[in-house]
Amino acid sequence: MPGTFDDLYFYEAVVRNRGFSAAGRELGVAKSVLSRRVRNLEERLGVRLIERNSSHFEVSEIGRDVFRHAQAAKLEMEEAARVAAQVAGEPRGLLRVSVPPGAPAEIVSNGLETFLGQHPKVRIQLIVTHRRLDLIEDRIDIAIRARSDFSGETDYVVKRLGAIRFGFVASPRLIAGRAAMSDLDDLRGLPMLGRDDMHSEEVLLLQGPHGEEQRFRIEPRVASNSINVVLDAARRGLGVGFLPKVITAAPIADGELVPLLPDWQGPESVFHIAFTSRRAMLPAVRLFVDFISERLKHLFTDH
Structure with a gap:
């Protein structure tokens, strides 16, 4: 099929939720990103899937057919993930984690012994830097950082921990x-x-x-x-x-x-954990995000 699976995945969510805003809330993805992904899919397929304006949302006839195939593809992917998880048995693999220097890096570093003790098949590369890394280009699974400007990062899932001034x-x-x-x-x-x-x-x-x-x-x-x-x-x-x-x-x-x-x-910054939606499917990513977020939240206690 000419379209990518990601485009089909986002399109299925938009149609199922009867709109871009509701789908964005479900997926944790900006409305503009979903709109762009659906346009990409339409261009690749050479057909109009959704008729939309400010007050109207209608799936075309061919769009309904594509939606059924997208649903089937999503179900197959979910089943494949379940099979892989059963084979794997437990979280494993390499996690690349970026974190700013100072207290956040110390908190993450101090938690590694406990986390790796609980999950011995996981390996971690910890990149301590203030640089604004691109999760995809720099192969970062989890980024811990503070931002006041989230432009250019709408493809990421963001777990907010607190505000910094x-x-x-x-x-x-x-x-x-x-x-x-x-x-x-x-x-x-x-x-x-x-x-x-x-x-x-x-x-x-x-x-x-x-x-x-x-x-x-x-x-x-x-x-x-x-x-x-x-x-x-x-x-x-x-x-x-x-x-x-x-x-x-x-x-x-x-x-x-x-x-x-x-x-x-200074302007208010949001301290958060960022990761891509696809990487969040991996057990090791989900577990590490949950594990470290509880420790990082203590930075904001009583402040």
Whole structure:
């Protein structure tokens, strides 16, 4: 058949749910992705499968025939997966997992002994990086990351864990004797800490008290792609850090750090686990996502 199985899979869900929005909610896939996949299938087959506009959804006669074949193909694939699972007997195979440095990487790393002890036939490659990896091109099974912009990632399933906001913090001794800060210009005379280990300057995107956005340029005194290194430098008074509030809450409560200019913070990011729908069929992927999400959620407790 000229169309791909994925296109048939999405088309079957759209027809069964009588619409793109309902199918998207069921599959965890954006409506725009489903619409594109159905158009691809129509182009490959050279026929119109669905007549649609803002108020009308109708499956063509040939579309109903294709739907029946798509249902049959889906059932055959599900049966093949069940047979394979019975043969496999237990989760197995290699999982490639990407995770940002710092607390998330430590939590995942600390959980490996338990998970691998429970599932001895699973192998894991852990890629610790801030780089925005493509799950398909970089062969990533599971990506743990924070994003404020999900454009270009609508083909992925996203399991949201919590929201992250960045804010300015400093050691009390670094700002001792200084007047109370009320504006970004008050930071100009203080050393700054950064997270870009490739460039001498960084630009921080900030949101102000009234929702206004501003770009704030800094020349860090110390920079590292490890959040833990930057946090430790802030504690030691080496500069002002711009760090996630989920990891500065405890040092602030202990008096090691104080918040600066709380009305200015970074855009909200969603901390999440991403994976492709096809990979989610694998027992090892499902089990690891469930296993690690419970541990990562503790980052957001009481914050």
